[in-house]
Amino acid sequence: MKVIVLDSREEAAVTVSDEILVALRQKPDLVLGLATGSTPTGVYARLVQAHVNEGVDFSRVSTFNLDEYLGLPASHACSYRHFMKVHLFDHINVRPENIHFPPTEGEQLVARCAEYEQSIDRLGGIDIQLLGIGSNGHIGFNEPTSSLASRTRIKTLTEKTLKDNSRFYVSGDSPPRLASTMGIGTILGAKHILLQAFGERKANAVQAAIEGAVSALWPASALQLHANTSFYLDRESASGLTMLDYYQSTNENDRELRRRGLL
Ligand code: F6R
Numbered sequence: 091m092k093v094i095v096l097d098s099r100e101e102a103a104v105t106v107s108d109e110i111l112v113a114l115r116q117k118p119d120l121v122l123g124l125a126t127g128s129t130p131t132g133v134y135a136r137l138v139q140a141h142v143n144e145g146v147d148f149s150r151v152s153t154f155n156l157d158e159y160l161g162l163p164a165s166h167a168c169s170y171r172h173f174m175k176v177h178l179f180d181h182i183n184v185r186p187e188n189i190h191f192p193p194t195e196g197e198q199l200v201a202r203c204a205e206y207e208q209s210i211d212r213l214g215g216i217d218i219q220l221l222g223i224g225s226n227g228h229i230g231f232n233e234p235t236s237s238l239a240s241r242t243r244i245k246t247l248t249e250k251t252l253k254d255n256s257r258f259y260v261s262g263d264s265p266p267r268l269a270s271t272m273g274i275g276t277i278l279g280a281k282h283i284l285l286q287a288f289g290e291r292k293a294n295a296v297q298a299a300i301e302g303a304v305s306a307l308w309p310a311s312a313l314q315l316h317a318n319t320s321f322y323l324d325r326e327s328a329s330g331l332t333m334l335d336y337y338q339s340t341n342e343n344d345r346e347l348r349r350r351g352l353l
């Protein structure tokens with residue numbers, strides 16, 4: 091795991107979007123796994139800028155979102171389909187048929203969750219998975235005690251997540267209790283995982299994910315089992331880490347090795 095502590099979320103957005111743009115240059119049919127919430131908005135703004143100002147082409151890109159609430163129509167202001175349109179899809183040239191969300195409506199949801207997995211596999215798997223982290227350590231909507239091998243399925247949200255996410259519901263309504271989400275096993279199948287976390291509110295979850303024991307109680311700790319995961323943190327979210335000096339010296343050494351062409 092790489093742990094990169096930056097001065098601000100803006101700096102993280104630049105670094106993470108650059109990673110995506112470099113990968114896109116190498117593979118125009120990139121398969122992206124995408125997150126919603128307050129964490130990735132800076133990255134999406136930079137991708138939009140790259141398209142508008144530099145003509146970066148997303149026409150061959152495919153996207154798979156991590157999760158979506160059950161019972162909210164796509165037009166609902168709090169649905170994740172609406173969020174993605176507003177922050178990214180309406181402003182780049184991704185093709186509507188290349189955009190995928192886990193199923194939330196209609197019948198046979200279990201079978202359609204399995205199809206979601208198959209659609210990812212058919213495209214050769216997710217190249218880059220963007221993640222945030224819940225203050226309870228969830229990734230996607232894989233709440234504490236989710237199986238570390240889980241695949242796309244319907245999950246019940248915890249009270250903590252409902253409370254955290256009620257900030258997006260202006261009318262005082264609370265979010266739906268059920269959501270469809272990629273599983274932890276699905277996320278671990280991505281080739282490269284980029285997790286961003288910002289603010290003191292995330293410090294415990296970040297510490298447990300990076301330095302704690304691998305445990306279903308802290309779903310993001312499963313990322314310790316993934317060979318290519320990078321955490322992009324601000325100082326506040328990194329404040330609980332005990333080995334910060336080590337992460338910093340590792341990053342400096344990596345930079346030097348890259349400069350010498352050895353990495
Ligand atoms: C959203 C998602 C969630 C969020 C997490 C953090 O698609 O997968 O796991 O990443 O709840 O949310 P924010 O970024 O709003 O703090």
